Amino acid sequence: MTGSGSASDPFIIYDVTDLQNMKDNLAAFYELANDIDASATSGWNAGLGFAPVGSLATKFTGQLNGKGHTINALFINRTTDYNGLFGVIDTPAVIKNVGLTAVNITGDSNTAALVGYETGPTTISNNYSTGAIVGTSGGGSNTANGIGGLIGENQGDTSSISKCYSTCTVSGARQVGGLIGRSRCTVTNSYARGAVTSSNTSNGLGLETGGFIGEINGSVENCYSTGAVSSPGFGSPTQIGGFCGRILAPGTTTNCFWDTQTSGQAADGLDGTATGKTTAQMKTKSTFTDATWDFDTIWAILASVNDGYPYLSSSTLHHYLHVGGLHLPYEDLDETKELHMVLKNLSSSTKAAHPDPDGAVVVEIEYVPAA
DSSP states (O other), X not given: OBSOSSSSSXXXXXXXXXXXXXXXXXXXXXXXXXXXXXXXXXXXXXXTBSOOBOOSSSOBOSEEEOTTOEEEOOEEEOSSSOBSSEEEEOTTOEEESOEEEEEEEEESSSBOSSEEEEOSXXXXXXXXXXXXXXXXXXSSSOOOEEEESSEEEEOOTTOEEXXXXXXXXXXXXXXXXXXXXXXXXXXXXOEEOSOEEEOXXXXXXXXXXESSEEEESSEEESOEEOSOEEOOSOSOGGGEESSEEEEOTTOEEESOEEEHHHHOOSSOSBTOOOEEEOHHHHTOHHHHHTTTOOTTTTEEOOTTSGGGSOEETTOSSEEEEESTTOOOSOOOHHHHHHHHHHHHTOOHHHHTSSBOTTSOBEEEEEOOOOO
């Protein structure tokens, strides 16, 4: 690891050992230099795997900028709470531009791919996860709560989560969601596409399970989910929903949707206000533009991308650019010049590779955004 850890000279992370060593300075600034292979963590700590960075006693308060790079095959298998790349974070933490792929994470309450527990206010933006998240207490009755595809539980009222997504399969007892288990903050322009299961078997214990989020105490706007939502438990059936499991005052959802067919859920959870749509409607741009979603700078939709569902045009790994009427999600001048050069030098066969249903030509390129 190089650098001094300051804002102007951040620590540069080159490998999974450097990644683990963030625990040694919880208030520093960090950047990923490249994609990280974390597969070795399956053999760390006598099978417990990676040690989450930050705990309830010593929280992570620094910053991590992934610079569009991925961390692949992160493994955690613990019986304790607060699991993820980060166990617990607190103000003024910022985590952005990080992709966690093929995660395999198991823990008790507050378990997720990126952040297990947040006490805020913090900023989490342009991050995503793929893989599997399992919240389990062990024994005969599972009580693991705050389980999410990207974030387990968020308690920072003035924190923000934006432009994030997860395709992780997620299971837990209660407060289980495809992206977030439970949140009190502002969540915008994000989505979840993984299957969500509540494994609660305790009669009378609220399930609070949803395709996007388990329990909402804050505000969620311009978000959607598509994953199957199910539970074998015996809690209140109204606390399982296509989008959210339960809304608690002063929680709100605005212009949010879920796929009623792929989720297997015809209704939202207790006091839920998200709108259910068919698969065909969820793949139709007007469903979202009629709800004032921003398809100029934030969202895009193509039949050949993300199974036809809306995707974030500011995603940190791949960008799909309309050659005719060029759309760039970032406004950095140098990057814009470079992209114009790439497009100018494309072969005629490449230019015709991805026809858009609307008539534009779409070209896939790999593009790491500026800080």
